[in-house]
Amino acid sequence: MIQSGQALSTAGYRVQPLVVPQVSCRRAALNTKRAISFVSPVHGEEHVGVPTREVVCQVCGRHSRIPIAALSAHCVHCRSHFETADYVLRSGTRHRALRTLGRVTIPEDAELSHLDIMCSDLVISGKISGRFRATQKLELCGRANVSGELSAVFLSVPFGARVTVDPSVMVQDAELHGEMRGRLIAKGQVRVYAGGKLLGDCRARKLLLDPGAMHEGMRLL
Numbered sequence: 630m631i632q633s634g635q636a637l638s639t640a641g642y643r644v645q646p647l648v649v650p651q652v653s654c655r656r657a658a659l660n661t662k663r664a665i666s667f668v669s670p671v672h673g674e675e676h677v678g679v680p681t682r683e684v685v686c687q688v689c690g691r692h693s694r695i696p697i698a699a700l701s702a703h704c705v706h707c708r709s710h711f712e713t714a715d716y717v718l719r720s721g722t723r724h725r726a727l728r729t730l731g732r733v734t735i736p737e738d739a740e741l742s743h744l745d746i747m748c749s750d751l752v753i754s755g756k757i758s759g760r761f762r763a764t765q766k767l768e769l770c771g772r773a774n775v776s777g778e779l780s781a782v783f784l785s786v787p788f789g790a791r792v793t794v795d796p797s798v799m800v801q802d803a804e805l806h807g808e809m810r811g812r813l814i815a816k817g818q819v820r821v822y823a824g825g826k827l828l829g830d831c832r833a834r835k836l837l838l839d840p841g842a843m844h845e846g847m848r849l850l
């Protein structure tokens with residue numbers, strides 16, 4: 630852990646803890662009121678092994694890496710500030726609008742409406758409505774049912790899932806091992822694997838149907 634007031638150079642980043650009066654993070658209550666700012670690697674600096682992960686800035690859309698333990702971060706490109714906490718949203722949660730570079734999970738038994746979520750990774754198994762944007766991966770699992778605006782860079786529907794999107798989901802690329810009902814709009818490639826089903830219209834630069842895969846719906850141009 631980084632001690633307050635101590636500056637470290639790690640994994641290509643100069644980590645400079647600073648005390649901020651209010652960090653909009655649920656862990657702030659645990660006396661961890663620190664933001665960590667990441668600047669570009671200094672030329673010739675030795676890289677030491679601090680575990681990091683890739684994040685995509687929700688303002689400028691560019692990629693950078695932050696230490697896994699960071700509570701919040703500044704984008705190295707546009708200096709926007711983000712929290713990085715992961716959330717699990719259950720029925721009755723007080724979190725309706727969320728902006729985080731972390732992962733948001735909506736479990737199977739959750740039923741939530743009027744959500745407004747922007748995050749890196751989004752895993753949905755429950756029944757929800759609202760506006761959802763994953764700047765990296767969206768996973769629709771179990772009997773997920775999503776109505777409203779839904780978009781992501783990459784969509785995955787795992788084997789055994791039977792999910793519904795109403796009216797549509799917009800992505801760059803998608804992989805379907807299970808069944809998805811609803812319209813799928815992809816800028817890149819959609820691949821439906823053996824046993825997978827796409828029940829709805831599809832617009833994609835490339836639609837690949839493996840032997841044993843099914844598509845019922847229009848191929849939109």
Ligand SMILES: [Zn+2]
Binds near residue numbers: 688689690705706709
């Ligand atoms: Zn940015």
